[in-house]
Amino acid sequence: MSSLNQVVFPTSILLSSSSPSVPAHQQRILPHHKNPCQSSSSLISSTPTKPSSEPRSKSSWIENLRSQARSGLLFDAVSTYIAMTTADLAPDNFVFPAILKAAADLQDLDMGKQIHVHVVKFGYGSKYVAVDNTLVNMYGKCGDIGDANMVFDKMSERNQVSWNSMIAALCRHEEWNDALGAFRFMQMEHVEISSFALVSVLLACGSFPSGVGLRLGKQVHGYSLRKGDAATHLINALMAMYAKLGKLDYSRSLLNVFEDRNLVTWNTIISSYTQKGHFSEALEFLKLMVSEGVRPDDVTIASILPTCAHLELLDLGKEIHAYVMRNLDLSENLFVASALVDMYCNCKQVISGARIFNRTMTRNISVWNAMLAGYAQNGHFDEALRLFIEMLEVAALSPNSTTMASVLPSFVRSQAFLDAESIHGFVIKLGFGKDMYVQNALMDMYSRLGKIETSKAIFDSMEFEDIVSWNTMITGFVVCGQHSDAFLLLHEMHSFRRKDGGGDGNKNHAGCCFRANSITLMAILPGCASLSALAKGKEIHAYAIKNNLASDVAVGSALVDMYAKCGCLNLSRKVFDEMPKKNVITWNVLIMAYGMHGQGTEALNLFRTMAAQVSRGTEVQPNDVTFIAVFAACSHSGLVDEGLNLFYNMRAEYGIEPTADHYACIVDLLGRAGKLNDAYELINNMPVQHDKTGAWSSLLGACRVHKDLELGQIAARNLIEAEPRVDSHYVLLSNIYASAGLWEKAMEVRKNMKQMGVRKEPGCSWIEFGDKVHRFLAGDLSHPQSEQLYGFVEDLSGRMRKEGYVPDTSCVLHNLDENEKESLLCGHSEKLAIAFGILNTPPGRVIRVAKNLRVCNDCHTATKFISKIEGREIILRDVKRFHHFKDGICSCGDY
Secondary structure (H helix, E strand, C coil), X not given: CCHHHHCCCHHHHHCCCCCCCCCHHHHCCCCCCCCHHHHHHHHHHCCCCXXXXXXXXXXXXXXXHHHHHHCCCHHHHHHHHHHHHHCCCCCCCCXXXXXXXXXXXXXXXXXXXXXXXXXXXXXXXXXXXXXXXHXXXXXXXXXXXXXXXXXXXXXXXXXXXXXXXXXXXXXXXXXXXXXXXXXXXXXXXXXXXXXXXXXXXXXXXXXXXXXXHHHHHHHHHHHHHHHCCCCHHHHHHHHHHHHHCCCXXXXXXXXXXXXXXXXXXXXXXXXXXXXXXXXXXXXXXXXXHHHCCCCCCHHHHHHHHHHHHHCCCHHHHHHHHHXXXXXXXXXXXXXXXXXXXXXXXXXXXXXXXXXHHHHCCCCCHHHHHHHHXXXXXXXXXXXXXXXXXXXXXXXXCCCCHHHHHHHHHHHHHCCCCCCCCHHHHHHXXXXXXXXXXXXXXXXXXXXXXXXXXXXXXXXXXXXXXXXXXXXXXXXXXXXXXXXXXXXXXXXXXXXXXXXXXXXXXXXXXXXXXXXXXXXXXXXXXXHHHHHCCHHHHHHHHHHHHXXXXXXXXXXXXXXXXXXXXXXXXXXXXXXXXHXXXXXXXXXXXXXXXXHHCCCHHHHHHXXXXXXXXXXXXXXXXXXXXXXXXXXXXXXXXXXXXXXXXXXXXHHHHHCCCCCHHHHHHHHHHHHHCCCHHHHHHHHHCCCCCCCCHHHHHHHHHHHHHHCCHHHHHHHHHHHHHHCCCCHHHHHHHHHHHHHCCCHHHHHHHHHHHHHCCCCCCCCEEEEEECCEEEEXXXXXXXXXXXXXXXXXXXXXXXXXXXXXXXXXHHHCCCCCCHHHHHHHHHCCHHHHHHHHHHHHCCXXXXXXXXXXXXXXXXXXXXXHHHHHHHCCCEEEECCCCEEEEECCEECCCCC
């Protein structure tokens, strides 16, 4: 029998002990305390009140109990109640409100129900309004809205407090329609409306769809103005309501005209702006708050720290951390500790985040979750799994849905955990299989595993979904290369209407639909880039401008990348120049774009501009990816000396240590320039801790271009040993043999490849036309216009020959006669896609084609002739770079 039964049967328990035992619930950390560590220790150490040997008056018992309940000495209040009933003093209508308040603050439903039994037993049920009000409040706070309704319905008398308590209970359980209904009944019974009732109603208004909620909220606002009610807590509620409904300007106006601002007022406006992504404005409010002499508390700190991560203001985050350390009540606050861990990890300072975590002696589940998410977000997947196991085994904490959603990505990406799918069973065993946030994480996990059908099955089975669910599914399609499905799902999302509830997870939002946000655009824009779907990309850009999303630095960076990969370098630069704020990703994307388009000098100039801004104190500094982009640009443009000079000085001048990827880029730079021996020497001199796979791959590609059989064999041998299931290693070696006329060795490589179960990726090209992307495989006859296309290519071939074109049959790596080789060249996928573009678009229209492999020498030469004969500009993107063909010339200069 629970020790809480002392409340119902106090005498029998106390007779067997000299003093009442401490109830089990005293070991809990109470949610209403700001500092759980400090509060729990003081409460546990407090001793229960013992029955005095001297007789005490009933009034002194009651006053003591009420004082303890008012002061938050909840366990003392419970012990006093037990001792009082043990002394055969019957509780009355003054005792019950006090002890029920203690039960409500403890959120202990079992205790509350046992006290309710006493209320009925001693004849105070449905007779004393003060007792009934505290019963409604207790049931509402303890999560039993049914019993709260039952007590309320049976009340013989209801006053203002009764209605306030019932409406607040309904709001706490998100029964928004019922809360508004109760408010209307309150008015019909001519009960005076207090500001506390209006606060609850405003909470309900803010939880409806923006149109309905705003109309109702304005009515409540108008009512308060007619009453002349300007209570601080009411103004705070109005500000929160308007902000939640997207009317931040209304909230700001209230702040500006309101004189009696308190800490809650400032916290409301700061958290509202932060949650809506207006981080710079949130910081301005913080400065204004401090200038008015208001000291930030734990809510302020936790609300403002996310701005430091989003605005990449690590130094400001450190200043706030220093403020926390100077204030004991903040430094020991778990709410603040979680926010600090999250801020440092989001600023990629995982070690600092882990230091905060390790110094937090008493951790709650939120602190653990913040560290788990921090490890996962920064790629420390093994550490995340170790921490998760420590949480289960050492800390003996039960994971919640946030824990599982945070740690699931690590199960996919960690090499130490090979059976990622088994975690799904663990999730179901924990009872989180239908939790929306966990389902979102599972969808992401399966898409990363390439099992997009399982992700879609989870998505289709979801009882409730939010914008994150849609974004996760769209991203999953993009990750798995199913870009057309991603576009279809985006269209479905915009036309989808929930029958059961709201798109933001709130109840009673029938008819609510979802709209793409910045995360959606960041997910879908790479699909436009991969498909060279320029029209779709422009459509998304227009949507971003219309919905004020284009100014978001992440969306802007994705737009720069999309336009560049669709062949529109001028539009890419235009978006870049118009961005109000740029981060290192934005700069890297454009530098990479110039390199892919063969404009290495412009890429170097952009890099120098970026570096010059750093010297002037800008926060955007080059990183390791910046140098990869610059080296690639130098490689594609033959800027060997410039690239080498930058490589050998990157550590001294920029503090960037060369990685394996940097070495691979320099090997590619040397290899393209024909300096194969220098490239080979560089590989041999790489630091032993670096993985040489990328460098060997670059060398093998260069050996294929320059037909170096000896070094090609060495590179291929090292690659096949390291990565035996990568098709390109076998294909390049086979092509080197074939180019040298060593057909038997070429066939042997193909045979070994087949025995290993490795299949060559077929050449594929695609072109956007209308609302569709048309795909072509080499020798493919499945397209509806195939016959017409092949005929047109043959006709083009004849016309090109008159202009001096000679088919390069060395590109056909099969032992066939010349006529057969020329026939195969006509069926190359890029030629079919270009022919489709010419036949289906008006004269003079630019033709944009993308290919999944490198363009062959013959197709490169042929496309130059086609651009001159047809008078078309042709932009061809292969796996490595862009080729702009115009008037018989290619932008790459045949390099």
